[in-house]
Amino acid sequence: MTDRQKKQFLNNLSTFGAWTVAILFFFPIFWMFLTSFKSELQAIAVPPLFVFEPTVENYVLVEERTDYLKFAWNSVVTSIGGTLLAMLIAIPSAYAMAFNTTRWTKDILLWMLSTKMLPAVGVLLPIYLICQKFGLLDTKTALVVIYAMINLPIIMLILFNYFKEIPKEILEASRMDGASTYGEITQVVMPLAWGGIASTALLSVVLLWNEAFWSINLTSSNAGTLVALVASFSSPEGLFWAKLSAVSTLACAPIVIFGWLTQKQLVQGLTFGAVK
Amino acid sequence: MNPTLAKWLQAPSVILLLLWMIVPLSMTIYFSTIRYHLLYQDRTGFIGLSNYEFFYTDPSFWPAILNTLILVGSVLLISVVLGLAISLLINHDFFGRGIVRVLLISPFFIMPTVNALVWKNMLMNPIYGLFAFISTSFGLDPIDWLSDFPLFSIIIIVSWQWTPFAILIFMTSLQSQDREQKEAATLDGAGFWAQFFNLTIPHLARPIAIVIMIQMIFHLSIFAEIFVTTSGGPGVQSTNLAFLIFTQALQGFDVGVASAGGVFAIILANIVAIFLIRIVGKSLTV
Numbered sequence: 001m002t003d004r005q006k007k008q009f010l011n012n013l014s015t016f017g018a019w020t021v022a023i024l025f026f027f028p029i030f031w032m033f034l035t036s037f038k039s040e041l042q043a044i045a046v047p048p049l050f051v052f053e054p055t056v057e058n059y060v061l062v063e064e065r066t067d068y069l070k071f072a073w074n075s076v077v078t079s080i081g082g083t084l085l086a087m088l089i090a091i092p093s094a095y096a097m098a099f100n101t102t103r104w105t106k107d108i109l110l111w112m113l114s115t116k117m118l119p120a121v122g123v124l125l126p127i128y129l130i131c132q133k134f135g136l137l138d139t140k141t142a143l144v145v146i147y148a149m150i151n152l153p154i155i156m157l158i159l160f161n162y163f164k165e166i167p168k169e170i171l172e173a174s175r176m177d178g179a180s181t182y183g184e185i186t187q188v189v190m191p192l193a194w195g196g197i198a199s200t201a202l203l204s205v206v207l208l209w210n211e212a213f214w215s216i217n218l219t220s221s222n223a224g225t226l227v228a229l230v231a232s233f234s235s236p237e238g239l240f241w242a243k244l245s246a247v248s249t250l251a252c253a254p255i256v257i258f259g260w261l262t263q264k265q266l267v268q269g270l271t272f273g274a275v276k
Numbered sequence: 277m278n279p280t281l282a283k284w285l286q287a288p289s290v291i292l293l294l295l296w297m298i299v300p301l302s303m304t305i306y307f308s309t310i311r312y313h314l315l316y317q318d319r320t321g322f323i324g325l326s327n328y329e330f331f332y333t334d335p336s337f338w339p340a341i342l343n344t345l346i347l348v349g350s351v352l353l354i355s356v357v358l359g360l361a362i363s364l365l366i367n368h369d370f371f372g373r374g375i376v377r378v379l380l381i382s383p384f385f386i387m388p389t390v391n392a393l394v395w396k397n398m399l400m401n402p403i404y405g406l407f408a409f410i411s412t413s414f415g416l417d418p419i420d421w422l423s424d425f426p427l428f429s430i431i432i433i434v435s436w437q438w439t440p441f442a443i444l445i446f447m448t449s450l451q452s453q454d455r456e457q458k459e460a461a462t463l464d465g466a467g468f469w470a471q472f473f474n475l476t477i478p479h480l481a482r483p484i485a486i487v488i489m490i491q492m493i494f495h496l497s498i499f500a501e502i503f504v505t506t507s508g509g510p511g512v513q514s515t516n517l518a519f520l521i522f523t524q525a526l527q528g529f530d531v532g533v534a535s536a537g538g539v540f541a542i543i544l545a546n547i548v549a550i551f552l553i554r555i556v557g558k559s560l561t562v
Binding site: 011014017018019021022025026029031035044045046047048089090092093095096099100102110114116118119120121122123124125127129149152153156181206209210212216217226227230231233241244245248255256258259260263264 | 362377398
């Protein structure tokens with residue numbers, strides 16, 4: 001083989017490898033999707049069926065029996081609500097820290113991150129009792145507040161890094177031109193920070209949509225999210241694979257599609273804007 | 277911005293997080309020193325460190341700690357190594373690269389409960405699962421994954437979900453690697469491994485640190501995957517610290533003991549945090 005042929009061969013081999021790995025990784029999701037269109041008998045057929053007559057009866061049943069839309073709405077409200085609340089608290093704070101960095105700033109940020117390591121299970125009972133005391137058990141309000149708190153440290157850290165990247169010279173120039181603090185923020189900083197704020201919010205929504213611990217333990221029929229709905233399908237008596245697949249597909253589809261569309265922004269959020 | 281205004285703007289986040297930390301934490305510590313059992317509410321009173329002793333001498337204590345560390349360690353190792361390998365594999369132009377990327381990162385967006393249920397029922401089930409079918413078609417006995425290798429099964433499930441996260445970050449980071457530098461290295465006769473260790477790994481140092489940090493935070497308290505697959509069993513083979521405390525509190529109804537367990541978990545998390553912040557503190561541009 002000449003060098004060129006050898007290179008071509010290696011290229012083809014790695015393309016083949018990439019496709020194989022990608023298909024293997026995606027397979028469980030594909031399998032779940034496929035199973036959701038089977039009858040219960042087809043779902044547990046041995047050997048597993050790849051070709052069959054698809055049916056949508058599982059989807060119809062899931063909606064009839066469980067009120068999917070209510071759970072989906074709870075997921076939307078709590079993940080977006082938690083994100084908005086956290087952003088509302090974090091944006092001014094992170095802005096102030098980035099443009100007025102003191103010798104404490106780094107310590108404060110790392111301390112915030114350390115609250116994220118507080119194991120949820122260690123403080124479940126106190127939070128449960130507090131919610132009970134204020135009549136907030138199984139309410140969206142409680143979840144929104146908790147979601148805001150569990151994501152706040154990560155949001156602060158990411159936003160801080162974004163604000164930090166805005167060159168100070170631009171601000172000084174605008175100040176020389178006579179811009180007020182308000183004008184400075186709306187005209188100069190926000191347009192530059194907008195991308196970072198959006199990335200951070202997207203990441204927060206993805207993490208909260210899939211949050212399992214608090215929603216399983218603090219909600220039931222009223223404020224239950226899709227995570228809790230799926231978990232309720234796992235009880236032995238309710239184990240119907242095809243319906244479980246349908247409910248899972250319905251629970252995951254919104255956020256998976258959302259993730260596909262926003263993957264570039266998500267990476268920026270996840271790496272604190274440090275990886276371009 | 278004047279420093280006073282800056283302080284006022286920072287106050288809400290600091291105060292709220294302080295409350296979020298201190299209120300439940302002090303309640304947990306208080307509960308851990310009293311007799312507090314949901315089924316025997318009339319028996320109360322200060323009992324010192326008995327709850328700690330009870331939790332610590334529970335035969336599941338050390339297995340749970342060990343399982344927690346094994347779980348975090350192996351998932352981290354698998355997702356970083358596999359994530360690196362796969363992102364290097366897709367780091368060139370080829371047919372359908374966009375689709376391959378989308379397929380590879382998808383598991384990260386699947387919720388942990390769904391992820392665990394799909395693996396448990398449709399893949400790892402010893403009778404109807406796809407793995408069992410594959411084994412039998414090669415003439416092998418099907419493996420009852422979750423009963424025979426519970427912790428290993430959970431490691432597989434969690435790694436499947438989190439390797440895409442590492443891929444997502446590494447592949448983006450690799451795109452910003454200096455191509456001319458690599459070409460120069462190739463001309464100088466540097467082979468794949470030489471380039472990998474001298475150029476790629478240093479370039480990826482910060483992304484790797486970030487992946488390790490974020491994953492550690494999430495894996496220390498893994499709960500949903502265990503909750504819906506093995507419930508910590510058989511025995512305590514797949515019980516981690518988070519799940520052990522959950523069992524004490526919500527299945528054993530003993531709030532006092534569970535709170536003592538919570539304090540242990542907080543201590544463990546803080547040991548990890550100190551270690552982690554030393555790594556990450558350096559690589560963050562704070």
